[in-house]
Amino acid sequence: MKYYFGIDIGGTEIKFGFFDETKRLIDTFKILTPTENIREELVNSIFLKVKERLEKEKLTLDSLYGIGLTIPGPVNSAGIIIFCANLNVGYDFDIVTAIKEKFNKPTLKVVVGNDANLAAYGEYKILARSNLSNLVFITLGTGVGGGVIVNKKLVTGFTGSAGEIGHMPYDLNNNRKCGCGGIGCVETIAGTAGMIQTANDLMKKEKSIMKDKTLTPKVIFDSAKEGDLVALKVVDSVSQAIGYMAATIATIVDPEVFIIGGGVAQAGQFLLSKINYHYQQVARFETTKARFELAKLGNDAGFYGAFYLLLED
Numbered sequence: 001m002k003y004y005f006g007i008d009i010g011g012t013e014i015k016f017g018f019f020d021e022t023k024r025l026i027d028t029f030k031i032l033t034p035t036e037n038i039r040e041e042l043v044n045s046i047f048l049k050v051k052e053r054l055e056k057e058k059l060t061l062d063s064l065y066g067i068g069l070t071i072p073g074p075v076n077s078a079g080i081i082i083f084c085a086n087l088n089v090g091y092d093f094d095i096v097t098a099i100k101e102k103f104n105k106p107t108l109k110v111v112v113g114n115d116a117n118l119a120a121y122g123e124y125k126i127l128a129r130s131n132l133s134n135l136v137f138i139t140l141g142t143g144v145g146g147g148v149i150v151n152k153k154l155v156t157g158f159t160g161s162a163g164e165i166g167h168m169p170y171d172l173n174n175n176r177k178c179g180c181g182g183i184g185c186v187e188t189i190a191g192t193a194g195m196i197q198t199a200n201d202l203m204k205k206e207k208s209i210m211k212d213k214t215l216t217p218k219v220i221f222d223s224a225k226e227g228d229l230v231a232l233k234v235v236d237s238v239s240q241a242i243g244y245m246a247a248t249i250a251t252i253v254d255p256e257v258f259i260i261g262g263g264v265a266q267a268g269q270f271l272l273s274k275i276n277y278h279y280q281q282v283a284r285f286e287t288t289k290a291r292f293e294l295a296k297l298g299n300d301a302g303f304y305g306a307f308y309l310l311l312e313d
């Protein structure tokens, strides 16, 4: 039997998925992301955890065939992390070579990709409908990210920036600075900071049950479900930004399904129906047929995608 690990490297924790060649998930576990000497410690801790987990099954490194990694930032086509704001590994980190050297196993397959892209791929593979060829994954959390599957293949692009859909220009006059350095990206409205800013701006003039609460997306969505007008306006602005963004993407990709994931997706059908409403207002041609569905894998999507990427040739 061949064994594989899909490993989702985040800014605060690293999540491992341990698989066998029948695509069965044997186990999942996580560790904290190292905070010092990160390049070396990252590779070290992955090596130690993988070895330890194999030994628990009375296996050696001989039965390990592949390690798939996700990175919270862009990865170029050669598998090099040029720079990653969420993972302090400096410039031009060749993590694939570093892992191979640590395991001292030239035949070991090591692949690496962007976390949102691979989460998209994981969701796509788990949906596993033979008739599904084009899918767009939208992740709503601190930021707005995504991944695009066209003709059953993950699109990574020339510089590894494909799927950075949250940075699509949306409201160039809103004067809100985005984490990417741009102004008026979708994320400045639909990301966590954007939602909170919209709520605070509205509460300067309008009454709200959120007035004395610490604002989070959950507080905003829960208040909207209770009928709070300010919260409903915030949810509407988020849904419009995502709906219009999706309609723009649809003119290029024409997907069958948009999958909505990330922490904010816990708002469920309430959010989905509002996004779909705005989408339908501006969707062109027959792209109105695209459906919106909730993600199924939650925080496991990244390591599933990294694992499935390993099975590609």
Ligand SMILES: [Zn+2]
Residues within 6 Å of the ligand: 166, 167, 168, 178, 179, 180, 181, 182, 185, 187
């Ligand atoms: Zn941006």
